[in-house]
Amino acid sequence: MSIETESQPNMRPTPPDERDELAKLEAKLAKKQIEVKSLEDMGAFDSGVVSNEGEVNYQEYLESRPDDGTIRDGEDYRDVKTGQFSSQESYFDQTAPKNEILDMLKNPGEQAEVDYSTKSRTELIKLAADAKVLGDRAELEDIRAAFEQNLMEEFTREIGAGMTEEEAEIEKLRYAGVDRTDEQFNAELAAFDSGIDKMLELRDQKNNADSVNAENTSNQGDSDKADDDQEQSEETAEKDSDSAETEAELELNIGDRVTYRDREGNTIEGNIVADIDLDNENYKIFGVETEDGTIQYVSYAELVKENGEVIAGEPGSEGEALEGESLEEYESRMAIEAKKDDGSEKESVDDSAEILKELNDTLQEAQDKYAEATAKHRNGFMGHLLHNSRFIAKIPLIGKLLKGAADKLNEAQDSILLGPARTEYKKALLAIQNEIKDRVLVEFGDGPEAIDSIRMQASDAAIQSEVQLEMKIAALRMERSGTTNKFMNWWVRQNGLGGKFMKAGIIVGAGLTAGAILGLAGAPIIAGTAFGAGMGAGVGLYATKKRASAITTKGGSETLAQVQGQEDIQRKSAYARGQMESEDGFTSVADLVSMTEDRTGNEKVGNRRRVKSAAGAGALGGTVGASIGSAIRSSIESGSGTSQEVTKQEVPKDKLPADTKPETVPDAPPTVEIPQHDGISILNNEGGTQAIQRLYGASEDQARSIWNEVFNKFGTGPLDHTSVGGPSMPDIIQLPGGSYGWSHEGWLSSTMSNALNEAAKTVMG
Amino acid sequence: MTNEQIIEELGFTNADQEMKDRVVENVRTIVELRAVGIIGELMTEEQEKTFAELQDRGDDQAIWDWLKSDIAGVDVSEIYEAALRDYIEQRKADEFQITI
Numbered sequence: 075m076s077i078e079t080e081s082q083p084n085m086r087p088t089p090p091d092e093r094d095e096l097a098k099l100e101a102k103l104a105k106k107q108i109e110v111k112s113l114e115d116m117g118a119f120d121s122g123v124v125s126n127e128g129e130v131n132y133q134e135y136l137e138s139r140p141d142d143g144t145i146r147d148g149e150d151y152r153d154v155k156t157g158q159f160s161s162q163e164s165y166f167d168q169t170a171p172k173n174e175i176l177d178m179l180k181n182p183g184e185q186a187e188v189d190y191s192t193k194s195r196t197e198l199i200k201l202a203a204d205a206k207v208l209g210d211r212a213e214l215e216d217i218r219a220a221f222e223q224n225l226m227e228e229f230t231r232e233i234g235a236g237m238t239e240e241e242a243e244i245e246k247l248r249y250a251g252v253d254r255t256d257e258q259f260n261a262e263l264a265a266f267d268s269g270i271d272k273m274l275e276l277r278d279q280k281n282n283a284d285s286v287n288a289e290n291t292s293n294q295g296d297s298d299k300a301d302d303d304q305e306q307s308e309e310t311a312e313k314d315s316d317s318a319e320t321e322a323e324l325e326l327n328i329g330d331r332v333t334y335r336d337r338e339g340n341t342i343e344g345n346i347v348a349d350i351d352l353d354n355e356n357y358k359i360f361g362v363e364t365e366d367g368t369i370q371y372v373s374y375a376e377l378v379k380e381n382g383e384v385i386a387g388e389p390g391s392e393g394e395a396l397e398g399e400s401l402e403e404y405e406s407r408m409a410i411e412a413k414k415d416d417g418s419e420k421e422s423v424d425d426s427a428e429i430l431k432e433l434n435d436t437l438q439e440a441q442d443k444y445a446e447a448t449a450k451h452r453n454g455f456m457g458h459l460l461h462n463s464r465f466i467a468k469i470p471l472i473g474k475l476l477k478g479a480a481d482k483l484n485e486a487q488d489s490i491l492l493g494p495a496r497t498e499y500k501k502a503l504l505a506i507q508n509e510i511k512d513r514v515l516v517e518f519g520d521g522p523e524a525i526d527s528i529r530m531q532a533s534d535a536a537i538q539s540e541v542q543l544e545m546k547i548a549a550l551r552m553e554r555s556g557t558t559n560k561f562m563n564w565w566v567r568q569n570g571l572g573g574k575f576m577k578a579g580i581i582v583g584a585g586l587t588a589g590a591i592l593g594l595a596g597a598p599i600i601a602g603t604a605f606g607a608g609m610g611a612g613v614g615l616y617a618t619k620k621r622a623s624a625i626t627t628k629g630g631s632e633t634l635a636q637v638q639g640q641e642d643i644q645r646k647s648a649y650a651r652g653q654m655e656s657e658d659g660f661t662s663v664a665d666l667v668s669m670t671e672d673r674t675g676n677e678k679v680g681n682r683r684r685v686k687s688a689a690g691a692g693a694l695g696g697t698v699g700a701s702i703g704s705a706i707r708s709s710i711e712s713g714s715g716t717s718q719e720v721t722k723q724e725v726p727k728d729k730l731p732a733d734t735k736p737e738t739v740p741d742a743p744p745t746v747e748i749p750q751h752d753g754i755s756i757l758n759n760e761g762g763t764q765a766i767q768r769l770y771g772a773s774e775d776q777a778r779s780i781w782n783e784v785f786n787k788f789g790t791g792p793l794d795h796t797s798v799g800g801p802s803m804p805d806i807i808q809l810p811g812g813s814y815g816w817s818h819e820g821w822l823s824s825t826m827s828n829a830l831n832e833a834a835k836t837v838m839g
Numbered sequence: 840m841t842n843e844q845i846i847e848e849l850g851f852t853n854a855d856q857e858m859k860d861r862v863v864e865n866v867r868t869i870v871e872l873r874a875v876g877i878i879g880e881l882m883t884e885e886q887e888k889t890f891a892e893l894q895d896r897g898d899d900q901a902i903w904d905w906l907k908s909d910i911a912g913v914d915v916s917e918i919y920e921a922a923l924r925d926y927i928e929q930r931k932a933d934e935f936q937i938t939i
Contacts, residue, residue, distance in 0.1 A: 455876050455880065456880060459873060459876075459877070459925070461929070462925045462926065462928060462929035462932075463925055464924075464925060464928060465920075465921035465922070465924040465925045465928075466877065466918065466921040466922055466925055468921065469917060469918065469921060471881055472877060472881065472918070472921075475877075475880055475881065504935075507935045511935075511937060515939065520939050525937060526853060528935075528937055529850065529934070529935065529937060530850065530851055530853070530854050530858065532934075532935035532937075533849060533850065533851070533862075533930065533934060533935060534851075534854075534858060534861070534862060536930070536933065536935070537849075537862055537865045537866060537869070537930070538861075538865060540865075540869050541865045541868050541869055544868070544869050544872040544873065545868075545872065547872070547876070548872050548875070548876065551876065551879070561875075561878070561879045561882065561890065751860055752860070752864060753842060753860055753863060753864075754856075754860075755842070755843075755856055755859060755860070757856060768856065769856070820843055821841075821842055821843065
């Protein structure tokens with residue numbers, strides 16, 4: 075409501091002094107009206123009305139009303155003291171949560187009481203750095219204690235706490251058996267302390283940079299500078315500009331492999347695992363996980379200094395990528411060519427073996443890293459399967475487990491935890507596959523048979539490598555505490571399927587990967603054997619050491635190290651004598667179901683066999699690998715119409731009598747072992763003794779004796795084929811014309827396979 | 840999936856018998872390891888207890904029977920078969936590309 079001054083023609087005009095008085099009254103009234111409205115809004119006239127619970131009444135408002143600042147007045151905002159209108163921005167500025175970190179950085183020493191328990195790790199690092207600068211040890215200790223407390227809660231919190239029942243169940247499944255260790259806890263604390271130091275270093279750098287910039291600005295502003303000074307200044311500015319451009323172009327991302335120098339000037343390598351946001355885009359800190367597993371905090375500037383050219387530059391000053399070649403292929407090719415160009419050619423077996431060894435070593439190392447990355451993190455194992463989980467994901471419980479892992483292990487995390495290791499592993503494998511390709515092409519050209527051979531051998535090498543990888547993952551998981559450890563230990567101890575691959579498979583694989591290529595390269599078989607056995611023994615010792623310290627026998631009273639003590643000596647003796655008995659530690663991986671059904675108490679084999687069979691299997695791996703290469707070469711030559719004479723010269727050397735084997739490899743163990751096959755498959759139209767000659771390298775007479783032995787044993791009686799996916803049926807039948815032969819192409823029953831193995835040992839051993 | 844099917848799926852039909860044997864052997868080992876790993880991850884607290892009890896009794900045969908029928912309500916053969924199919928698909932997808 076307002077008093078209007080209407081123009082009324084019959085009345086006299088208002089004198090000037092009265093108009094002034096009127097204006098004053100109007101202003102007074104307007105002010106009063108505002109006050110009244112304000113009081114009304116605050117409930118000042120709500121006499122006898124009890125406010126609802128939680129609602130602020132006028133009295134309470136008066137009590138808590140600020141002495142100054144901006145208050146809300148209906149839809150407007152006013153300054154408390156002056157009563158003048160104020161902006162909404164001022165109102166929110168004073169009511170919004172204070173940026174304590176920023177305030178403290180600006181006004182160190184004046185910070186309010188902070189609840190450290192609610193702060194993130196990065197915030198605590200910043201606060202601790204402040205306290206350290208001020209020399210406030212008590213405060214520093216408080217902050218560190220808060221971090222430790224938070225960490226402790228994180229480590230010990232009840233799985234599934236605060237979650238729905240379903241979520242808790244998934245989490246429980248996911249985290250079963252992955253208790254975090256004291257070692258990890260202490261590493262986290264150490265990383266926190268290191269982060270504080272890094273933060274202080276970073277601030278120093280920032281201050282120095284500010285001061286340098288200030289000087290430059292001052293210099294540039296001097297218009298009276300001499301020409302030479304000006305030129306110098308321009309050069310400096312240009313350099314700065316270049317530098318800034320390089321930095322601007324350089325992107326560091328989580329997962330990048332980087333190097334930096336520590337305080338002592340040592341070059342440290344690691345992967346970026348964290349990008350710490352400092353609310354300042356010009357200054358960043360990265361968490362770099364180093365080889366020993368600790369996380370160091372390194373400034374962006376330091377990383378750019380050491381990695382700028384490497385990361386931002388193009389690969390390959392040494393050569394260019396071929397058209398259509400991926401970066402991965404290019405790098406793999408360059409790695410091989412670098413080895414080839416290293417002052418040597420692949421003329422001698424020694425050089426060839428050296429290259430293979432290097433490639434294999436690289437692969438082993440990459441496998442180790444990938445296995446560690448997989449086994450190290452809570453979701454690593456399921457994450458490892460995530461990329462190929464179409465069928466297992468259909469099983470509801472596993473689907474949930476995978477989903478949980480996928481949620482936790484999102485793309486960014488995957489790129490930290492598994493991605494780099496996976497890439498490195500694939501690259502190392504690709505290098506071996508390329509080597510196989512090169513060697514086949516050099517020897518046999520690029521005909522269809524050669525291409526098919528390359529495809530199969532590359533795939534075979536990948537499968538061999540993956541066996542090793544899975545075994546390493548399993549071995550590492552066995553070292554973890556909790557159920558996974560117990561369960562896998564139990565599985566291994568059973569020495570059935572699990573026992574066989576844990577005891578022998580790794581070694582077999584190691585021998586095969588190198589051995590297969592050696593065979594192709596035309597290396598003497600004996601070299602393949604020695605190589606395989608050597609690697610087998612090495613890996614066997616490694617695996618045994620690691621597992622012996624981690625695994626306890628039933629009841630946990632005796633470690634495997636104790637159990638294995640005597641057997642380790644036996645293994646060494648056996649190796650020295652060249653008695654490479656496999657004791658069925660190799661092959662024999664049957665179907666899981668039939669394995670569980672067929673298992674009986676007397677199948678249980680103790681730890682006694684582990685190491686011994688490991689060394690034996692390693693040697694077998696090398697032998698088999700070499701003969702594979704030779705056999706493939708023979709098949710290619712036959713297929714491509716090579717003359718019989720040449721084929722005869724290239725007969726696989728493992729088939730030669732012992733006294734005709736090359737004498738160029740000294741100290742090699744005698745190769746007296748008879749190949750043993752877990753599953754035997756008959757080729758199309760293959761005769762009875764023909765198959766035996768192929769399988770065991772037997773002479774005609776030997777093959778006839780072996781045949782007679784199994785024929786006398788089983789005749790044409792039906793045998794159980796369930797383990798190879800077939801019905802009960804005979805393996806031997808009478809053929810038209812009255813002679814006997816194999817009843818079918820494909821897998822023989824396990825009964826027949828075992829009998830053939832035994833007969834071969836008896837006749838040929 | 841039979842051994843022959845594995846060989847066929849992975850394109851080793853023309854390989855010699857030794858390579859076929861090794862491929863089957865290795866593939867089944869890989870799959871078994873994965874299946875065992877999954878079973879370990881699947882175990883609930885109750886099942887952990889059951890496992891520990893059976894283990895304490897030293898009755899390995901009972902553990903095998905229990906694993907076959909009762910682990911997480913999932914037939915282990917189903918897990919194994921699914922893991923096998925996944926691995927075959929992985930191998931096919933990752934097959935070495937021959938460029939000459």
